[in-house]
Amino acid sequence: MAYDFDEIIDRRNTESEKWCNLLNIYGRNDIIPMWVADMDFKSPPEVIDVLEDRVKHGVFGYPMLKDEYIEPFIKWVFKKHTWKIDKNWVIMNSCVVDSLKTAVLTFSRPGDSIVIQPPVYRPFFNLVTSNGRTLLTNPLKIENGRYKIDFNDLEKKLSEKRTKLLLFCSPHNPVGRVWEENELRMLGELCLKYDVLILSDEIHSDIIYNNKHLPIASLSKELQDSTLSFYAPSKTFNLAGLRTSFVVIPNERIRTEYETVLSSISSMSINIFGLLAASAAYQYGEKWLDELIDYLKGNIDYVIEFFKHKLPKVTINPPEGTFLLWLDFRRYGSESFVKNILINEAHVGLEEGSIFGQEGQGFFRMNIGCPRKILVKACDNIYNAFKSLI
Structure with missing residues (x-):
């Protein structure tokens, strides 16, 4: 090694x-x-070298976000997950949880319902309840030692009148499932049927073992237009402390709504070290x-x-x-x-x-x-x- x-x-x-x-x-x-x-x-080491060079420069003023920081991420997703992303679809933000919160605030109102699939990443619960939304759970079920989605229960939850969003963990934390194409398509079809937006947290998508991660938004034009996908180099390259993430929103109307709310609650400024580290990691890691x-x-x-x-x-x-x-x-x-x-x-x-x-x-x-x-x-x-x- x-x-x-x-x-x-x-x-x-x-x-x-x-x-x-x-x-x-x-x-x-x-x-x-x-x-x-x-x-x-x-x-x-390539990431560490880039950061060391920037530290030696000694001036740490406001950074300017340029396409050159987004392009390595786009190339990485295409190479690893065969999804071709347009640079105009990508918004950078501090971290995935903050980005998910912005989506919750943008596309739901107090009293609206949001579906999660426990056992699931702890902040998902708080993203719903702390913002005055109603939590609906679609618990995963264990079949022959493997977690599966309960699609009958999922349809019941999605069909409720005030259900607006599905918080989807793909790959799933903590149970380690990498969802198969047929599972993703079934889930996506139900969300389309009931006009429920998918917020797909794909932060763990680069650490995969004997199968392949498929971004749910890559499976069809319809799913692409009704999904917000959330990525970061933090888990892949151990960069969580640099707080840099990417939100991919192909649908222009949805993206405009998201950016409007984001700009009202955030400076939308990214840490210079996070920018440099993400770019280097995706290019050389x-x-x-x-x-x-x-x-x-x-x-x-x-x-x-x-x-x-x-x-x-x-x-x-x-x-x-x-x-x-x-x-x-x-x-x-x-x-x-x-x-x-x-x-x-x-x-x-x-x-x-x-x-x-x-x-x-x-x-x-x-x-x-x-x-x-x-x-x-x-x-x-x-x-x-x-x-x-x-």
Whole structure:
């Protein structure tokens, strides 16, 4: 490998939310943090070089957004996901959650309903309820160990009179599903039938294992015109702290409405370092990403085999995408009981499934985006804490 993903980088005292906020989150500092979705790897060296050069310049005034910062993203999406994006469709913003919030404020009104599919990324709930919208859930169902969309229930929720939006997670966080074309088409057809806009969060779309990510907007002209797609380099290249994202809105009328609201609540200014990092990552980061995915596959295989042989009461279905594992601890008892053991005996910080909706109760999300040595230590700690309960 050209890149050293085994290097252990001390992130303490670096303003890292993942590593420096353990006392507030878990009540103790001696925790191996495997919760929030950022990785413990250095970003691609080409990105670091560009940022170092800009720092040496020494002047950090207001940046000017030019096409040259958008074009690498467009080329990347076409190469990776075979969707040809027009540069005029793209709006840059600080982060995907802020961009989703803008869409919620633009295309719904207080009292309108928005559908989400739990267990799902925690901020989806708050995006709906904190803005006075009505939350409708279309829970995913488990069939033969694999999460599926309940299309009968989805149609019921979409057909309700005040349903305006579907918040769609593709690939899905936390369960790791990469949706297949037939699933995307069925979902899209229902949204078109009931005139519901799709807000497609595709932030994890570059970390895919044995299949292919399809942007739902790429499947037809009709879906392209009724979908807002949200991307960022943050998960792909470990750049979350630079807060740079892209919103793709092909429909001109919808895009104009979105930009009007965005300009009323935001300066629409992007951090100069975020611009440069995103551009460099999309131009030069492909080889780094290929090696990262291979390394993550090794981490996933290690954890699955470890639990299969050491703690078989914990079940894990291999993720199709993301660097997140969804561990089913329900056979060990209540979520609070398991969480207490993880924190106070194993000293490992996972995220309890209930924060992703009641459907996640008893599951835990594990971020495996870390050097193998850290992962091995965490697994050993969990085994030693739970082995007497076998």
